[in-house]
Amino acid sequence: AQSVTQPDIHITVSEGASLELRCNYSYGATPYLFWYVQSPGQGLQLLLKYFSGDTLVQGIKGFEAEFKRSQSSFNLRKPSVHWSDAAEYFCAVKTSYDKVIFGPGTSLSVIP
Amino acid sequence: DSGVTQTPKHLITATGQRVTLRCSPRSGDLSVYWYQQSLDQGLQFLIQYYNGEERAKGNILERFSAQQFPDLHSELNLSSLELGDSALYFCASSVDGGGRFEETQYFGPGTRLLVL
Numbered sequence: 001a002q003s004v005t006q007p008d009i010h011i012t013v014s015e016g017a018s019l020e021l022r023c024n025y026s027y028g029a030t031p032y033l034f035w036y037v038q039s040p041g042q043g044l045q046l047l048l049k050y051f052s053g054d055t056l057v058q059g060i061k062g063f064e065a066e067f068k069r070s071q072s073s074f075n076l077r078k079p080s081v082h083w084s085d086a087a088e089y090f091c092a093v094k095t096s097y098d099k100v101i102f103g104p105g106t107s108l109s110v111i112p
Numbered sequence: 113d114s115g116v117t118q119t120p121k122h123l124i125t126a127t128g129q130r131v132t133l134r135c136s137p138r139s140g141d142l143s144v145y146w147y148q149q150s151l152d153q154g155l156q157f158l159i160q161y162y163n164g165e166e167r168a169k170g171n172i173l174e175r176f177s178a179q180q181f182p183d184l185h186s187e188l189n190l191s192s193l194e195l196g197d198s199a200l201y202f203c204a205s206s207v208d209g210g211g212r213f214e215e216t217q218y219f220g221p222g223t224r225l226l227v228l
Contacts, residue, residue, distance in 0.1 A: 043114065043202050043219025044147075044155075090155060100170060102155040 002027050004093050004103040012109040013081050021076040021106050023091030032094035033074040035065055038105075039087045047089075050074065061085070086110045115139065116220035118203050124226045130191040133223045137184055137205030143167065144186040145206070145217055146178055150199035161186055193227045200224050 003026045013019055025031060032051050036044040048059025055067040065076045074091060091103040115138035125131055137144050146158040148171075157170035161180035172178075175193075180186040190197060201224075204217035 041221075043116075043204070043221055044217075045219065046216050049216075100157040102157070104154050 002095050004101050006103040006106045008106045010107045014111045015083050016080050019078045019081045021089050023074045025093045027095045034092040035076045036090045037087045083110045114218040116205050116218050118220040118223050122224050129193050133188040135186045135203030141205035143206045145204040146188050147202040148199045195227050198227045
């Protein structure tokens with residue numbers, strides 16, 4: 001069955017430290033991949049997306065993600081975290097025209 | 113502010129009742145998407161409308177329905193409500209381009225529904 005997993009429910013990092021949020025998907029072909037961020041009390045904001053081409057994708061707010069087909073992963077990274085990055089992060093996969101699956105989310109806390 | 117508006121912000125109702133959630137997309141956006149976010153189910157895509165026509169359907173229950181009007185605002189109708197329907201319902205919109213899901217979606221602030 002198609003699925004998206006985000007192994008880390010909650011991550012805490014210090015401000016200025018690097019960040020990597022993991023995302024794994026289960027799908028036979030190459031999916032469309034997304035990362036969204038949800039700040040407290042807000043809707044979702046698209047950080048970046050991957051459809052094809054270069055497997056390293058640059059997004060907004062200094063985020064990037066790398067698609068690794070062999071590992072079925074699409075991990076989100078940021079070299080230096082800011083306190084304003086504290087939020088919930090969702091990985092999403094679009095596997096066909098009408099099927100979009102979101103991961104359970106990873107909650108990020110940032111220590112000043 | 114994404115430019116997407118949703119009303120009401122909060123809604124409290126009883127089991128068995130019917131409610132209507134409203135969404136106004138950003139000016140010029142033709143696609144509207146509805147999502148449900150709950151503690152047990154997580155974030156789920158419900159349905160998409162593009163220029164008045166249903167474009168894609170996700171995990172939407174038969175008790176739920178949606179429509180997009182000529183002025184492009186959309187309504188999500190939830191009927192025969194159950195306790196488990198308590199959730200945050202988001203609307204999002206995107207620009208033209210065939211209403212593809214891959215287009216950047218701009219989310220509204222959501223409507224929080226509580227079914228008692």
